[in-house]
Amino acid sequence: MKKGVMRPGHIQLRVLDMEEALKHYRDLLGLIEMDRDQQGRVYLKGWTEVDKFSVVLREADAPGMDFVGFKCLSEDVVDSLRAELIEFGCEVEDIPAGELLDCGRRVRFNSPSGHYFELFASKQQTGKWGIGEVNPEAWPQGLTGMKAVRFDHCLLYGPNIAGTADIFCKVLGFDLAEQVIEPDGNIIARFLTTSSKAHDVAFIEHPEQGKLHHASFWLETWEDVLRAADLISMNDVSLDIGPTRHGLTHGKTIYFFDPCGNRSEVFCGGDYHYPDHPPVTWQAEQLGKAIFYHDRQLNERFLTVLT
Amino acid sequence: MREKLTPATGAGQYFQIMVVNRGEKYRCRPGQSLLASMELANSSCINIGCRGGGCGVCKVRILSGEYSCKRMSKTHIAEDQAEAGFALACRVMPLSDLTVESDHCSERPHRNTQFYSDSPATTVGNNPSNNKSQRKFK
Ligand code: FES
Numbered sequence: 494m495k496k497g498v499m500r501p502g503h504i505q506l507r508v509l510d511m512e513e514a515l516k517h518y519r520d521l522l523g524l525i526e527m528d529r530d531q532q533g534r535v536y537l538k539g540w541t542e543v544d545k546f547s548v549v550l551r552e553a554d555a556p557g558m559d560f561v562g563f564k565c566l567s568e569d570v571v572d573s574l575r576a577e578l579i580e581f582g583c584e585v586e587d588i589p590a591g592e593l594l595d596c597g598r599r600v601r602f603n604s605p606s607g608h609y610f611e612l613f614a615s616k617q618q619t620g621k622w623g624i625g626e627v628n629p630e631a632w633p634q635g636l637t638g639m640k641a642v643r644f645d646h647c648l649l650y651g652p653n654i655a656g657t658a659d660i661f662c663k664v665l666g667f668d669l670a671e672q673v674i675e676p677d678g679n680i681i682a683r684f685l686t687t688s689s690k691a692h693d694v695a696f697i698e699h700p701e702q703g704k705l706h707h708a709s710f711w712l713e714t715w716e717d718v719l720r721a722a723d724l725i726s727m728n729d730v731s732l733d734i735g736p737t738r739h740g741l742t743h744g745k746t747i748y749f750f751d752p753c754g755n756r757s758e759v760f761c762g763g764d765y766h767y768p769d770h771p772p773v774t775w776q777a778e779q780l781g782k783a784i785f786y787h788d789r790q791l792n793e794r795f796l797t798v799l800t
Numbered sequence: 801m802r803e804k805l806t807p808a809t810g811a812g813q814y815f816q817i818m819v820v821n822r823g824e825k826y827r828c829r830p831g832q833s834l835l836a837s838m839e840l841a842n843s844s845c846i847n848i849g850c851r852g853g854g855c856g857v858c859k860v861r862i863l864s865g866e867y868s869c870k871r872m873s874k875t876h877i878a879e880d881q882a883e884a885g886f887a888l889a890c891r892v893m894p895l896s897d898l899t900v901e902s903d904h905c906s907e908r909p910h911r912n913t914q915f916y917s918d919s920p921a922t923t924v925g926n927n928p929s930n931n932k933s934q935r936k937f938k
């Protein structure tokens with residue numbers, strides 16, 4: 494949080510059918526439906542999240558990610574980073590307060606990998622869902638499905654991730670926590686953090702711009718990941734791979750797809766990072782193990798199935 | 801009294817799917833998608849991706865037969881393509897026997913060229929969802 498960017502605050506995903514998507518994000522993942530706006534967008538969050546929402550679903554004719562937004566410490570931070578982004582060469586767009594319900598103004602910027610990102614500092618805080626702020630219980634009753642705890646990170650695919658990572662590291666104060674390097678020194682995967690998490694956003698080099706690999710939600714235990722796998726089978730949900738462990742970040746994970754093909758992840762555990770830590774490095778020759786620690790083999794889907 | 805056990809799939813109608821470019825055929829029950837029935841038949845003559853009409857990996861061209869289609873990503877099936885019989889197998893519900901051609905997921909770069917190249921900063925394929933808002937990065 495060297496430059497005042499705290500965490501991933503929201504992600505807006507495009508879906509082909511809103512009611513089908515809600516069966517996935519609300520009923521299966523267990524996110525809480527918080528609101529709907531006049532455009533028909535639906536706002537959700539994991540139950541521990543204090544801000545009003547972290548996931549926004551928008552019905553569209555092609556799935557994928559519209560943008561991911563990062564919450565900053567203050568409006569002053571947003572102002573100064575806005576100036577630095579322009580200085581750095583980004584195109585910046587000011588989105589007025591209220592364009593997302595109960596969210597303050599946002600500064601949106603583009604990137605060489607073709608993704609759109611946002612900075613904001615103000616969003617209504619409704620508190621953790623289902624438990625009080627004083628003498629809080631351990632968890633709320635009445636959660637459904639996988640009981641996702643929070644939106645955690647996303648993995649994005651695009652060209653020139655070095656350029657995008659530069660924006661995050663040089664302008665926004667993120668650290669490179671983990672990376673995959675080819676024999677010639679080319680970095681093909683960059684996992685960036687602005688906290689002590691192993692990643693707050695991650696990038697993999699890919700020729701098509703602006704692609705989403707997955708949006709990820711945190712669970713507490715391996716038992717919860719296995720239970721998520723059971724729910725995936727019980728509900729005949731499209732499974733990608735898992736439960737397994739990643740080499741990168743060492744998280745314990747399962748990948749699956751929403752009803753229109755956006756990949757979801759639920760995971761637990763994994764590495765932590767402090768600003769004085771050198772990046773954890775995986776060699777590209779060990780890419781299979783880096784991605785799927787047990788299989789030690791990459792499946793074609795990990796590299797080609799994107800939205 | 802216990803109910804008499806009947807096979808879960810039941811007897812009755814099914815459609816014959818012919819995948820000409822692979823020289824394979826399999827059966828599809830009414831109400832099943834072209835891709836799901838292929839998976840059930842333990843075949844791999846159509847590539848499997850997200851199974852949700854989003855990734856384009858299962859793209860096929862339908863040469864003959866009747867079918868209906870759930871909504872598909874415009875990134876992979878533009879309107880003129882749908883009219884030409886292109887479709888995403890995971891969203892196709894056969895309504896008769898079908899003759900199809902698989903392996904139409906063309907613009908996808910192969911794994912090796914993808915990871916072990918200089919990864920030029922160019923856009924591959926046309927992605928309408930990007931075009932609308934993609935501005936040049938200075
Ligand atoms: S498998 Fe992804 S579009 Fe059919």
Ligand SMILES: [Fe+2]
Nearest residue numbers: 648707709758
């Ligand atoms: Fe992840």
